[in-house]
Every structure is written in structure tokens, then in C-alpha cells.
Amino acid sequence: MNREVVKAFYGSFFHAPVYGEFEFLEFALIEVNDKGYIERVVKRNDPEQPSLLREYRDQNILVELGFDRYGLPGFVDIHVHAPQWPQASLALDEPLYLWLEQRTFPLESKFKDLEFSRKVYEHLVEQLIARGSTTTVYLGSAHLESSIQLAQICSDKGQRALVGKTVMDDPNANPDYYRDASAAQAVVDTETLIHEVEDIGRSSWAGVWPVITPRFVPSCTDEVLKGLGDLAAETGAYIQTHCNEGQWEHDVVYERFGKTDPYVLYDFGLVNERSIMAHCPYLTEEEGELFAKVGAVIAHCPMANSYFSSAVAPIARFRRQGIRVGIGTDISGGYSPSMYENIRQAVLVSRLLETGVDAMLPEDRRGGLGNNTRVSLVDAFWMATAGGGEALGLPVGTFEPGRAFDLQVIDTKLPDSNLTGFGVFNSPADRLARILYLSTPENIRQIYCQGKLVRDKDAT
């Protein structure tokens, strides 16, 4: 008997420790220690398994997933605008500037009201957990208090989180009613956020971390970018921003600095191995080499890019370049809070990047990149789990010893979301495909984060 094991999980699990591959752990026993980390994975053919099962059952610490239920790692969503949750799905047919001016800025500005803020953030965190996301990287509003509140809510609800206060100080680029008071104040507020969130993190079970969060280069003064870069160097904190997202941003940054935003951000000290760069469809090979070299991360947001980037991010190329890539729902540039829907989109848009879109053009002039663009379903699953863990440098996203035990239990036999193959195609690959393509939130019954049950939809 292992004295460290406080809970054990018996059932069949899917995970993807290696990019491009998945592993099916059929009737495996996963031992979890008192800190919520995986001690050991005891496979079906291990001669010890039967006696361990008996032992843990006797100790009443065994959780059995049951037949027709499968365990997946909790998802890692690395790009979410928390204050945009009330407008998820709205006005996506609008041009970006109207979407920002008429919708996003007025909405985000409401988060100085901490009561409103609490209502929205509690709801958002609950909805994300209910969809299997056990780790989330959030951009808060430009307000310090509500961003700290968000970190506390994640900690209270048991979701692992990275939380930033969005910095947007340039009076020429941001509305009067919603921006940082000054560059200096924005840096001070970010410093306060770092201390406060680290403080929350110390008493948090699954962990919360602060993130230095310039909105994107066009909304920030040189002074604030420099101040945040210095802060990053001093604190070693995570950094997140939007990078190479669209043509307008690309052109505006180039006009201002004579270089593109990856280099601008790098020169301000904001591109390093703790940096999460959202979107990046416009990232060139050369810029990608910089990211690979310093270890910067790309948050792939396949939905949002289709609406606001006028292009598809070349994820397969990024991976070949050795860049770390995770997936972000990008609420609310992407409409869906579900990583499942984003996994599906990551695959689908990679196919259009391969082929191009307009069949009236000959195949070789259709604007597609050809054969090497595909993101397979398993690649996308990896990005949403192990890849997200790798991106954040956190031990999450797989069922391996030493990793935090984050689990979503998928019931494949529900009346209205019955993921059956009628016994025809029933290989593990097929079962995983059905789960990833056809699951609805209803199929996700229990969610554990760091070994703790954070949601049980079967509880009455």
C-alpha cells in the first residue's frame, strides 16, 4: 500500500502525451496523492491491479467511472476575455471597430461595478468548468479590483487559472470612459495585481497565477509597454497579449514602429518563455523562429480568427517550427465557451487552409497552402490538453505520474447525446472521435481539478 494515495480512479481514459498520438488506457487504475497529483497509472495487465482495486474499494477511496463512461484530461483554455462573456455570440457579423466601440468597450467598462463583475465571473467560471475546462487563462477588464476578484472566484470554485488585468492606456486609441488613467498607473496596477493574485495563489488548491496583460500594441503607449516589459523581467510573471491577429493591427504597428508586432513586443521585453501570444495567423516563418527560440507560446483561436483575422493560423507550420501551441476559445471573438467546439474548428479550418476556398479558381491558385497544413483531431485534442499544459509550463493535461489529476468523465450513453457506433466502428480511435466531435455539455458528468470534484452533474 502506498501511504500517499488518498483517492484512486478506475475506468477507461483517453489522453495524448505526444503530439499527433493518443493513448487509450482501458480499465486503468489511476492513483492520486494528497496534493491532487497522479502517483501512478496501474494498467489493466498489471498483476498488481486486482489487489489494489480491492484495497482501495475497502478503504472507500475508489472512484469507478463505470461502463460506457470515459475519462479525458480537463481542458486547458489559454485565451478567454472574461468580461466579454455577456456578449458571447453577439455581433460577429459586425466589422471589428464597431464590435469594439459599440459592444466590447461599453461592456468591459461595466466591470468597475464589482457586483456586476461577480455575477458574470461566477457564471462564466461555472460554465467553463461544466464544459470540462479545468485550467483557463483569462484576460480581465482594465480594472484592477474585478481582475483580482476573478482570480479569487476561480480559486473558490476550484478552477486552475491565470488572470490578467488588461492594460490599455493610450488616450488616442481607447475611449475616455474606459482606459488606464496613465501608463504609470497601469504599471502600478499590474504590479499590485501580481502581488494580490500571487497571494490568492498561495492559498489556492489548484493554483492561480497573475499575467501581465497589455491588450495589444495599438492600445498601448511606448511607455506602458516598456514599464510592463521591465515588470516582466523583475517578476518573471506570465505575459499575454494579442499578436499578429489581423491586417489592420499588422499595418498600424508597422507604421508606428517600422517593424511588426512580434519584434516590437520582443524589444519591449514582452516575448519570452512565459509569453502567451494570441491568434498569430500573420506570423511569418522568421517571426516564428523567434518564438521557437525564446519559447513563446501561441494561443490558437480558430473560431475568432475566422471572424476577425481574415485568415487561418498555420498551426501545422508553427508545430514544425517547434513553437508551443495551445487552444483558446477567445470568448467573445469566438462565440463558444466549449473547447470541444474549438477542437472541431481547429481541424476544420486547417482543411480550408490546405485547399483554399474558391472553387472557381484552379486548385493550384485557390490560395491554399497544400498538404502540410492539417491539424488532425488528435493533434487538436493534444493542443487542448497536453499542449496547453506544455504552453503554460504546468504539469497538467495528461494522465501521467507527477501531473495534476484533472479529469472530465464523459457518459456516452445519454438519451439525447448517445455517442454510439452500434458496434460497427468501435476502435479506441473511433470512440475518441465520437467523444470529441459529438459530445454536448450534457455528456460531461463529473469534473475533477487537481484531484478534487469541482462539479457533479449526477448529484441530485
Add this chain to the structure above:
Amino acid sequence: MNREVVKAFYGSFFHAPVYGEFEFLEFALIEVNDKGYIERVVKRNDPEQPSLLREYRDQNILVELGFDRYGLPGFVDIHVHAPQWPQASLALDEPLYLWLEQRTFPLESKFKDLEFSRKVYEHLVEQLIARGSTTTVYLGSAHLESSIQLAQICSDKGQRALVGKTVMDDPNANPDYYRDASAAQAVVDTETLIHEVEDIGRSSWAGVWPVITPRFVPSCTDEVLKGLGDLAAETGAYIQTHCNEGQWEHDVVYERFGKTDPYVLYDFGLVNERSIMAHCPYLTEEEGELFAKVGAVIAHCPMANSYFSSAVAPIARFRRQGIRVGIGTDISGGYSPSMYENIRQAVLVSRLLETGVDAMLPEDRRGGLGNNTRVSLVDAFWMATAGGGEALGLPVGTFEPGRAFDLQVIDTKLPDSNLTGFGVFNSPADRLARILYLSTPENIRQIYCQGKLVRDKDAT
């Protein structure tokens, strides 16, 4: 009092009688007659409404949707391969020929077993109804009996359906274990199907109709195409096939006939105002003019096209050309049985058709068609409802007098699918966008087809 009214529905409804527009019927009363058709829509400001409400309540024939619940027309899904349901979501990373040879043909061939067939078809029809689809156009397998069985199952479960037996007779193009015995036999079987399904239709509440269904030109001999064309002329039955779906099909047909498949099908008598042509991303302006002139319908399958067509169908152009267009889930070329997910995809891929995909190319050479490609969310909603009705020439898809009353009731206040805007953006347009983008099957609580309750998820 209107003696014809046997049921009345009170609540708030969304529908889209006109392409590009939606109407919000807030607190409206919809009267339904004994045949399941809408007699009258009594709006909120109609002075008669209060007394009618009292009267119908007294008669115990009033259904009240309730607060936070909204009525949408049942969806019209105009392209579903019924026997492919067990492989929905599988092997979408495979090339088309492997997907057909290793998966689709072996699977479809199993439907000569009527017990297997019944199990799959009952499950499929239930799952589609549970997702709000009250009218569905099905392609059966190549077997006569199971296709008739499918029509009977739809009738029994109360779903309005069009059902075809797939014809694929060319020994050079189809596997020995799965094809029509001969061209003559395929025509005879189709004739039998027409009679049998019309027979079922006569005793069906919401209606079922037969469809002449050549799989697509490459799997059919000239003889069978001519035979089916003659049968279409004799019977006036619906016709469905795949048309202009991909480059391979396009080239193979051109080599065989010296013309493209719209013209081949037209010359065989298979393109008329009863024809449903699936996919069509390769349809030229000139071919589109033919479709507009004869009144042929396009089934837009936005998911499947992304996987198997190497292009996006230019729906906005088709609509400008005056072509009728509906949406098909295309199970299992598309993975999702949900028209909601297909509505979302119709919007999303139209944006990539606008812009192209590869940001390394200059904007004007990125392969996008520019500004006139967009399918708005409301356009897609129209296609999935009123457009589908128009496509089939059936009085369905809106809440207007004379239409069949097909309803899905959406509950926007569920624990895990709570479609709230927190009171911030709450216009009818925003409420509709949240329903269409964020609904899960769980939000759909009741489904009525032709005035009859066919599913109630609130029933214990």
C-alpha cells in the same frame, strides 16, 4: 370563437419569413387547427388577444411557453445519409476514397439486415428530432426494404420526411458486395419505393414523400440515369443527388460526358423544380443560371464541404442568382446531427470565402472572393427554416397562417446552458444570436411537428 382551433400556443417566437430578416413575435398567440396548420397569429397588441387567451385556457387547449422560453420553427435538414449515422464523426481525416471504401460502403451494405437497420434508423430519427429537426430529407442505403422502413419510422415518430433509396448500379464504380443488381432493377426498385412511400405518406400525420436518388453521376450508368429521369418525368417525384461536390467528381464526369454534372443531370431529366442538389461548391455562374431557371434547389452542407470539397460553396452568389438554398447536415460527411452547428458553420465558412485563408499572401491574392460572400446568422437561420420549406415546396419553416405548426421550444435558463446576456445586450437580435450560437441540445425542451408534440424532455 374559431371552431377550427384545436390548440393554441402563447409565448415569444422567432422566425424568418424573408431572407436576411427575422421577426420577433413577443407574447404572441398562435392558433393551430385540427390538421396541425396555423390558423392565425394573434399579436400582443391585438385587442382580441386577452379574451382569446381566456377562452383557450378555459378550453384547456392553451400551451404556454413560459418566461425565458422561446419558440423557433422546427428545422428543415435537406441532406442526411441515414445509413451513415453509425460513422458520424469518424475518419474525417481520411481521403474521400478511403473513407468510402473502408468505411462508408461496408457500413451502408449492412442495411440489408432490417433488424440492424431499424435500430440505427430509430435512433437517428430520435436524435434529429431531439435537436429540433422536424423535416428531414434522407438518402437511404441502396436497399429498397430498409429505405421503406425508414419512411415508416419517420411517420411513426412524427417527423416529416423525404426518403430515397440510393441508386448506384455501375459495376466499375461500386463494390461487388454493395450495389444495385442492374440498371433495370434499380429503376424498378425506385418505382416500388415511390409507391410504397406514397402509401405510407397517405396515413402519415406530417407527411412522408419518396425521392428518386442516384448517388451521384460517377456511381451510375447512363442507362440508370436515363431510367430515373424517365421515372421523374412520369411521377413528378422529388429527386436528390450530389452535384459539383469536388474536383475529382467534376473531372471524372467531364471526361466521361464532355460536360459537367449539372448539364449531365439536366440532360437525363434529373434537374427540375423538384431536384435537391447537394453541395455545389463547384457550380459556375452559368450552371447556377440553369438551376435558377428550372427551379432546382441547392443543399448547402458547410461542414462536409470543408472536409471533402476543398472549397466553400458561394451561397451568397447562389441567392443573388435566385437559386433556392437550404441547409443539410450531410451526416456523415458532416459530423454533426445538429442544424445549430451547421448554421454556425454556414456563417463561419462564408467569412473565410470572403477573405481567403493564407495571411502570407497579400489580401487581394489570398483567394477570397471579397465583400459579397457573407452569410449572416439570420440568413443561415432562414435557410435552416423558411428556406428549407421553400426548397421543398412545403408550407413549413415559419409561423404564418397556412403553415404547418412545427415548433422547438428553447429554454434559455438551464444550469449548464444558460443563455444569459446579464441584461446588457438584450435586444431581440441578441437573444436570437445567443440561441443560435450557444444552444446545446439540452436547451431544446419540446418539439412539435404539424401541431403534435413529438418529444418532451421535461416529461418525467
